[in-house]
Amino acid sequence: KQEVTQIPAALSVPEGENLVLNCSFTDSAIYNLQWFRQDPGKGLTSLLLIQSSQREQTSGRLNASLDKSSGRSTLYIAASQPGDSATYLCAVGDSNYQLIWGAGTKLIIKP
Amino acid sequence: DAMVIQNPRYQVTQFGKPVTLSCSQTLNHNVMYWYQQKSSQAPKLLFHYYDKDFNNEADTPDNFQSRRPNTSFCFLDIRSPGLGDAAMYLCATSRDMASYEQYFGPGTRLTVT
Numbered sequence: 001k002q003e004v005t006q007i008p009a010a011l012s013v014p015e016g017e018n019l020v021l022n023c024s025f026t027d028s029a030i031y032n033l034q035w036f037r038q039d040p041g042k043g044l045t046s047l048l049l050i051q052s053s054q055r056e057q058t059s060g061r062l063n064a065s066l067d068k069s070s071g072r073s074t075l076y077i078a079a080s081q082p083g084d085s086a087t088y089l090c091a092v093g094d095s096n097y098q099l100i101w102g103a104g105t106k107l108i109i110k111p
Numbered sequence: 112d113a114m115v116i117q118n119p120r121y122q123v124t125q126f127g128k129p130v131t132l133s134c135s136q137t138l139n140h141n142v143m144y145w146y147q148q149k150s151s152q153a154p155k156l157l158f159h160y161y162d163k164d165f166n167n168e169a170d171t172p173d174n175f176q177s178r179r180p181n182t183s184f185c186f187l188d189i190r191s192p193g194l195g196d197a198a199m200y201l202c203a204t205s206r207d208m209a210s211y212e213q214y215f216g217p218g219t220r221l222t223v224t
Contacts, residue, residue, distance in 0.1 A: 034212065034213075036215075042218065043216050043217040043218040044201065049212050089154075097209060106151075
């Protein structure tokens with residue numbers, strides 16, 4: 001059974017720093033991996049979707065990488081800003097066309 | 112803008128009193144999903160519709176039902192809410208089952224008193 005883990009559960013960094021959020025999964029037979037952002041009390045916003053054949057995707061200051069063989073993905077945020085404060089969730093697409101979710105990393109960017 | 116809309120954003124109901132949450136979409140997507148998310152937890156899939164075909168997750172309680180009268184609308188009915196059903200309920204859509212990219216609404220925060 002696929003399990004998705006995000007460590008740490010919470011992270012606090014000063015504004016301007018580059019940072020990396022981690023996502024690991026137990027079964028490398030994934031179809032894709034998606035990173036989401038969730039602001040407090042709000043819905044989910046899709047940030048990046050990486051297909052299983054891809055190694056990385058970029059959008060603005062965000063870069064997501066995927067290493068299926070090691071069961072890992074990272075979300076790199078460059079030049080962090082207070083507005084980046086949110087919970088970041090990763091989810092992997094499985095063979096049943098379902099998303100298997102991590103519990104998220106709560107990110108706080110200190111001004 | 113094409114989007115996923117959920118109403119109401121906040122819902123308070125009494126223990127045991129039926130409640131209905133609403134989701135609509137202008138994306139013309141075939142698949143609609145309902146998730147339950149409790150504080151600091153990952154979203155949990157309750158069920159989804161592929162067009163009119165209803166798919167219930169094995170561990171979704173019978174207390175939760177859903178209706179999809181047309182492509183644009185989907186409803187979540189909680190027949191007898193318990194205190195443990197207090198959560199954020201998220202609606203999402205995707206173009207088809209093989210398109211994993213899901214588009215989420217803002218959610219409905221349900222409080223049970």
